[in-house]
Amino acid sequence: MLWYYVSEGKQQGPVSDEVLLTLLHEGKIDRTTMIWREGMPDWQPLAVAQPTAPPPPPPSALPAGLLGNKCVECGQVFPPDQLITLNKSLVCAACKPVFLQRLAEGVASPGSSGLWRQGKKIVTVSETPFPDRCVKCNAPANGFRLKRVLYWQHPAYLLLLLCNLLVLLIVILIVRKKAVLHIGLCEVHRTQRKVAIIVCFLGLLGGLVMIIVACVISSGWLGLGGAVAFFGGAIWGVVKGRTLTPTKIDKEHVWVTGAGKDFLDQLPEWPG
Numbered sequence: 016m017l018w019y020y021v022s023e024g025k026q027q028g029p030v031s032d033e034v035l036l037t038l039l040h041e042g043k044i045d046r047t048t049m050i051w052r053e054g055m056p057d058w059q060p061l062a063v064a065q066p067t068a069p070p071p072p073p074p075s076a077l078p079a080g081l082l083g084n085k086c087v088e089c090g091q092v093f094p095p096d097q098l099i100t101l102n103k104s105l106v107c108a109a110c111k112p113v114f115l116q117r118l119a120e121g122v123a124s125p126g127s128s129g130l131w132r133q134g135k136k137i138v139t140v141s142e143t144p145f146p147d148r149c150v151k152c153n154a155p156a157n158g159f160r161l162k163r164v165l166y167w168q169h170p171a172y173l174l175l176l177l178c179n180l181l182v183l184l185i186v187i188l189i190v191r192k193k194a195v196l197h198i199g200l201c202e203v204h205r206t207q208r209k210v211a212i213i214v215c216f217l218g219l220l221g222g223l224v225m226i227i228v229a230c231v232i233s234s235g236w237l238g239l240g241g242a243v244a245f246f247g248g249a250i251w252g253v254v255k256g257r258t259l260t261p262t263k264i265d266k267e268h269v270w271v272t273g274a275g276k277d278f279l280d281q282l283p284e285w286p287g
Contacts, residue, residue: 016052017030018030018031019052020049021142022048048060048061050065060160093107101114101115129143130145131282131283132279132283133284133285136262137274138268138270141194141264142195145196147199150198150275152278153278153281154201154203157202159200161197161258162196163195163196164193165259165261166192166193167191167192172187172190211251211252219245221241221248222243223241223245224241225238225241226245258273259271259274
């Protein structure tokens with residue numbers, strides 16, 4: 016069986032099962048790396064597509080039963096007292112010289128390759144795998160990735176609404192740009208998003224039913240309640256269920272907002 020995988024924002028492969036496991040154990044990929052083979056409907060993290068793949072041996076730097084944090088360079092887990100903070104990133108002692116050299120050269124570390132920050136925005140490339148951290152709070156995502164298909168067009172096109180709604184829709188379908196992101200979310204924010212989607216669905220459905228019944232029995236108050244439930248559910252779903260929102264998409268890069276400060280702080284500054 017032949018596999019393709021994403022490394023440094025680029026598609027690599029194909030490689031066999033044995034080579035894929037070798038890359039995993041050598042630390043060149045990890046269980047959050049996006050992989051794909053013929054017959055799969057979409058790219059998935061290695062931990063999902065290959066759940067039986069044995070994890071790489073635990074780093075010797077981590078004593079048994081002791082929790083720690085990852086070094087942004089090597090990706091190994093260390094106790095807090097064995098990591099130092101450089102440029103708002105956690106680095107082990109062995110990787111410190113390499114990290115400082117990257118910093119001096121303005122090169123992103125492997126943990127954030129293909130991701131930059133520009134103020135409160137993330138700048139990235141479509142299909143770039145996000146780190147195994149929640150984009151909202153920077154807590155561990157534990158291998159979970161949410162696939163987000165984003166579309167964007169210049170806001171000036173909305174002026175066509177003054178002419179004709181149908182013309183606006185046709186133009187948007189032609190000129191809009193598309194990007195696909197695989198973002199990490201922690202358990203808390205995954206649950207929050209699910210609840211928001213459920214509330215949104217119930218609000219829209221319940222509000223629509225109330226409006227229809229109000230029309231049948233000619234009840235103004237019931238119709239008003241239905242409208243409140245309908246639009247309230249829609250607004251709640253948008254506000255509470257939103258992850259990342261595109262502010263610009265061009266041929267090479269994607270700009271999105273909505274990430275938390277702690278997640279943004281671990282990213283290098285956008286050089287553009």
